[in-house]
Amino acid sequence: MQSRETSDGFVVLKLDDGEDVMICLNIAILDHKIESAFIVAGIGMLRDAEIGFFNGGGYEKKLLAEPHELTSLQGSISTLDEVIIHLHCNLADASHRIIGGHLFSAKACVLNEILIKKTDVRLGRKLNPDTGLKELYLA
Numbered sequence: 001m002q003s004r005e006t007s008d009g010f011v012v013l014k015l016d017d018g019e020d021v022m023i024c025l026n027i028a029i030l031d032h033k034i035e036s037a038f039i040v041a042g043i044g045m046l047r048d049a050e051i052g053f054f055n056g057g058g059y060e061k062k063l064l065a066e067p068h069e070l071t072s073l074q075g076s077i078s079t080l081d082e083v084i085i086h087l088h089c090n091l092a093d094a095s096h097r098i099i100g101g102h103l104f105s106a107k108a109c110v111l112n113e114i115l116i117k118k119t120d121v122r123l124g125r126k127l128n129p130d131t132g133l134k135e136l137y138l139a
Contacts, residue, residue, distance in 0.1 A: 122138070
């Protein structure tokens with residue numbers, strides 16, 4: 001993984017083939033002292049992507065082992081109490097069909113380009129017993 005930070009709080013990541021997306025994001029959080037941020041863009045390809053659909057009671061997960069084009073990646077990073085990386089993605093298959101949802105895990109296939117924007121608004125997550133989700137709160 002390569003990463004650089006701009007003077008205005010953007011962190012640019014380039015992941016190489018086979019690198020674990022979540023591990024690389026966690027490394028970037030430490031290397032660039034990210035406390036709260038938004039993942040504003042991501043493109044490239046993914047394989048071994050585990051995505052989920054929240055059905056109101058839990059996630060219906062699906063593993064996409066074969067390579068898919070990463071057409072969209074966005075989310076948030078919160079570090080209050082614990083580090084939580086909340087990601088959503090859209091992936092295209094060889095027939096140009098799109099599938100998307102919550103991204104639990106994936107590996108870069110060929111490469112990924114990810115753009116993170118730091119924010120001075122502190123982001124945290126608290127469990128909401130009504131939804132069963134760790135929901136965003138602004139500290």
